[in-house]
Amino acid sequence: xxxxxxxxxxxxxxxxxxxxxxxxxxxxxxxxxxxxxxxxxxxxxxxxxxxxxxx
Amino acid sequence: xxxxxxxxxxxxxxxxxxxxxxxxxxxxxxxxxxxxxxxxxxxxxxxxxxxxxxxxxxxxxxxxxxxxxxxxxxxxxxxxxxxxxxxxxxxxxxxxxxxxxxxxxxxxxxxxxxxxxxxxxxxxxxxxxxxxxxxxxxxxxxxxxxxxxxxxxxxxxxxxxxxxxxxxxxxxxxxxxxxxxxxxxxxxxxxxxxxxxxxxxxxxxxxxxxxxxxxxxxxxxxxxxxxxxxxxxxxxxxxxxxxxxxxxxxxxxxxxxxxxxxxxxxxxxxxxxxxxxxxxxxxxxxxxxxxxxxxxxxxxxxxxxxxxxxxxxxxxxxxxxxxxxxxxxxxxxxxxxxxxxxxxxxxxxxxxxxxxxxxxxxxxxxxxxxxxxxxxxxxxxxxxxxxxxxxxxxxxxxxxxxxxxxxxxxxxxxxxxxxxxxxxxxxxxxxxxxxxxxxxxxxxxxxxxxxxxxxxxxxxxxxxxxxxxxxxxxxxxxxxxxxxxxxxxxxxxxxxxxx
Numbered sequence: 001x002x003x004x005x006x007x008x009x010x011x012x013x014x015x016x017x018x019x020x021x022x023x024x025x026x027x028x029x030x031x032x033x034x035x036x037x038x039x040x041x042x043x044x045x046x047x048x049x050x051x052x053x054x055x
Numbered sequence: 056x057x058x059x060x061x062x063x064x065x066x067x068x069x070x071x072x073x074x075x076x077x078x079x080x081x082x083x084x085x086x087x088x089x090x091x092x093x094x095x096x097x098x099x100x101x102x103x104x105x106x107x108x109x110x111x112x113x114x115x116x117x118x119x120x121x122x123x124x125x126x127x128x129x130x131x132x133x134x135x136x137x138x139x140x141x142x143x144x145x146x147x148x149x150x151x152x153x154x155x156x157x158x159x160x161x162x163x164x165x166x167x168x169x170x171x172x173x174x175x176x177x178x179x180x181x182x183x184x185x186x187x188x189x190x191x192x193x194x195x196x197x198x199x200x201x202x203x204x205x206x207x208x209x210x211x212x213x214x215x216x217x218x219x220x221x222x223x224x225x226x227x228x229x230x231x232x233x234x235x236x237x238x239x240x241x242x243x244x245x246x247x248x249x250x251x252x253x254x255x256x257x258x259x260x261x262x263x264x265x266x267x268x269x270x271x272x273x274x275x276x277x278x279x280x281x282x283x284x285x286x287x288x289x290x291x292x293x294x295x296x297x298x299x300x301x302x303x304x305x306x307x308x309x310x311x312x313x314x315x316x317x318x319x320x321x322x323x324x325x326x327x328x329x330x331x332x333x334x335x336x337x338x339x340x341x342x343x344x345x346x347x348x349x350x351x352x353x354x355x356x357x358x359x360x361x362x363x364x365x366x367x368x369x370x371x372x373x374x375x376x377x378x379x380x381x382x383x384x385x386x387x388x389x390x391x392x393x394x395x396x397x398x399x400x401x402x403x404x405x406x407x408x409x410x411x412x413x414x415x416x417x418x419x420x421x422x423x424x425x426x427x428x429x430x431x432x433x434x435x436x437x438x439x440x441x442x443x444x445x446x447x448x449x450x451x452x453x454x455x456x457x458x459x460x461x462x463x464x465x466x467x468x469x470x471x472x473x474x475x476x477x478x479x480x481x482x483x484x485x486x487x488x489x490x491x492x493x494x495x496x497x498x499x500x501x502x503x504x505x506x507x508x509x510x511x512x513x514x515x516x517x518x519x520x521x522x523x524x525x526x527x528x529x530x531x532x533x534x535x536x537x538x539x540x541x542x543x544x545x546x547x548x549x550x551x552x553x554x
Binding site: 022023024025026027028029030031032034035037039040042043044045046047048052053 | 127128130133134135136137138139140143160163166167170172250281283305307348350374375377379416417418420421423426427429430431432433459509511542543547548549550551
């Protein structure tokens with residue numbers, strides 16, 4: 001299952017706790033879908049991140 | 056909270072002192088002397104002598120993050136977050152992709168595998184798999200710096216571009232020399248959205264050169280390039296505004312905050328304040344439709360009031376800000392060597408400012424480049440653009456990979472001698488600088504999403520291009536912590552307002 005990272009992701013999205021294994025763990029933010037550069041620019045709110053170094 | 060990254064750092068290697076894993080060469084070995092780094096392969100995760108079929112390894116990219124009392128693991132390779140128990144959290148601290156201890160129950164091992172907390176591949180193969188698309192991608196130029204001049208109407212004593220003026224016979228970039236640089240940039244494979252960055256000194260002292268250069272590029276090579284300028288914001292007369300109207304520049308203004316912070320270094324040739332002019336410049340740019348970015352040099356002059364300083368800058372409604380943390384600057388502004396040597400304080404100040412940026416929906420660009428890696432799922436192997444995708448051209452047609460080094464008279468050569476693949480040229484050492492050849496980066500769980508640091512700063516502080524500086528690692532790790540905090544709280548990862 002993949003989910004857009006832009007969506008609000010609450011805890012307990014996928015309950016995977018398995019106490020009988022002695023391992024208490026669950027996925028709370030599923031693997032993010034890969035977004036296009038345009039989608040990322042829109043989400044991040046920045047057009048371009050190259051060349052930020054200045055003196 | 057002071058960030059402890061000691062578990063991520065390895066002891067100095069034996070041998071020549073270079074960065075590569077397993078290098079046992081003596082220190083006087085010629086091929087191991089800087090600036091030509093060792094080419095032996097990294098990564099340098101713990102070597103498991105029993106490595107073989109059936110052996111399980113911790114996920115190299117599993118980054119344990121504590122948020123309040125809860126324990127999480129950020130899998131930066133697949134970009135997911137797990138809530139875990141204390142035992143798993145502790146086991147992953149310092150694991151660096153090392154072997155999972157013997158004796159683990161089969162059903163537990165199966166569950167760890169299923170969750171992605173362990174892998175069947177050893178760390179080296181995990182690293183190679185995550186960065187495989189980068190290794191296979193054709194190399195292309197993405198960023199051309201045209202250093203228009205080594206002159207400026209300001210005299211900021213911390214400016215790394217104007218620190219070595221005595222090394223330069225020519226202070227101005229002629230159009231003829233600019234064309235030489237442009238020709239050699241476009242002779243190699245290049246990205247159609249290459250950034251053409253006019254740098255200085257103060258580039259807006261030379262609007263005609265900028266206009267001529269862009270006309271030449273568009274007519275001769277490519278009309279989809281992105282023109283970019285970093286200016287001090289004090290020049291906004293008719294010629295400058297005409298130039299800005301003619302092209303859609305990615306425009307950045309250097310400004311160190313409010314009047315008190317800005318005027319410590321950013322003064323004119325008479326030592327007078329430039330604060331009011333800079334603010335007026337930003338407003339003038341707004342009036343013709345620009346939303347400039349504001350680049351803030353952070354140092355001892357503004358670190359203690361940084362949230363206040365950033366609040367002021369955000370009130371000017373920039374498109375974005377960048378917090379340029381201290382480099383080894385010519386004047387006493389290196390910060391980390393002084394009273395404020397506690398990197399934890401600097402990192403905390405950064406995080407406070409990051410929160411302000413999220414509140415105002417204005418991006419901070421160093422966090423933004425981590426978001427680009429996280430959201431694209433395309434990890435970047437280079438710690439900076441100069442490592443393989445950048446050409447910088449300065450007055451006298453001096454060419455090199457990094458504009459700061461060209462200005463310093465290092466790692467550069469005349470354009471006539473330029474050959475990007477020349478094994479003896481100034482570009483050659485930079486091709487070996489990558490997360491794969493860094494001991495720290497190749498064993499760091501956030502290398503898949505880390506945007507890197509400044510090679511100029513690395514070299515000035517350590518004499519080597521190869522390893523990131525601990526402070527920058529602290530900063531990047533805190534960014535990853537912050538990202539996890541937002542994700543598990545259900546907050547948007549990006550700065551943009553939603554809805």
